[in-house]
Amino acid sequence: MATGGNKKALSVRVITPDATLFNGTAEAVLSVNDEGDFTILPGHINFISLIKERVILQLADGTSKTIPVELGILRSKDETIEVFTGLAKLRSRQEPTSASDRRR
Structure with a gap:
């Protein structure tokens, strides 16, 4: 646990295809995975997980x-967090809502 003015920060990137x-x-x-909620703080062990x-x-x-x-x-990994998600791409795929678009 960090104390005083010695707090470490995590470098974080959240990336979509777009x-x-x-x-x-x-x-x-x-974040959340199949086991439930979890938290990553500076000093956390290297970790990879599917999230939702x-x-x-x-x-x-x-x-x-x-x-x-x-x-x-x-x-x-080593105080760096990367999140890769298809969120933007998934939303754009769901945009067509008219009946004619669904028949294609």
Whole structure:
């Protein structure tokens, strides 16, 4: 556990096929896998998991940023967190809603 002014930060990137949704630092990263909710803090062991529902980034200024995730992969290695998700691509595939579009 970090103490005082010696806090470490995690380097975090959240990437879709179309865009980078976040590229910065966070004090903690929270998400959900089939086992339930989990949190990654600085000093966490290397870790990889399928994730779902959301990624929550706890930022140094005391705020948090929630990114919806339908399905993704989270990799934590040496204080670097990478989240790969097809979220944007999945949403764009679901856009056609008219009857003629569904028949194609």
